[in-house]
Amino acid sequence: MSRKIPEKWQSSVKAAKATQVAFDLDERFQMHIRREALESGLSPSDRIREILGLPVNKRPKRPRLTVSLSGEDYQALAEKYGLDASQQLEIKRKLMEDLVIHVDKEQQ
Template identity: 70%
Template sequence: MARKIPEKWESSLKAVKAVQVAFDMDEKIQLAIRKEALDAGFSPSDQIRDILGLPTNKRPKRPRLTVSLAPADYQLLAKKYDLSPDQQLEIKKRLMDDLVNHVNNNDK
């Protein structure tokens, strides 16, 4: 007897069956596709799907940047900002300020 998939998981069934394909290609080609994606407001994955004539998700994605921070990174940043490593929210605010200032200073 086959097991019934819970209704709340049925919409995820297609994603579970999808297979990620990685492309090892010339850095110049990768950079060009990433730049096209950025200019079009797409993720690199959506840009590749668009180039290949495959459907893309038309819902706008929340624009955000990410970085992984290890405990040692929080130690370094806490020292930089004269904070405790436990003050992760304040460290994040300072990081955002640094990134905004970096872009504003480079736009001049």
């Protein structure tokens, strides 16, 4: 019995069939491609696609930095900021302040 994929999921079918390929290149090559990507406003993956002559997806509308935080990370950050670990939005606000301060110091 074959089930039809709902229309709203059709656009995800191609992505689901894609295979991620990892490259074990010398660090010098990795850094060069990452630097090119950063300078071009692209992800390293999109820069590799450009180099290979493949189509590149449109840039995300809201490019952002990400970090994964565990429960232990939230606890450590809560202690650092004098907050409760459950105050995740306030912790995020404090993290953003720290990142801005870091960049401002580096650029002086």
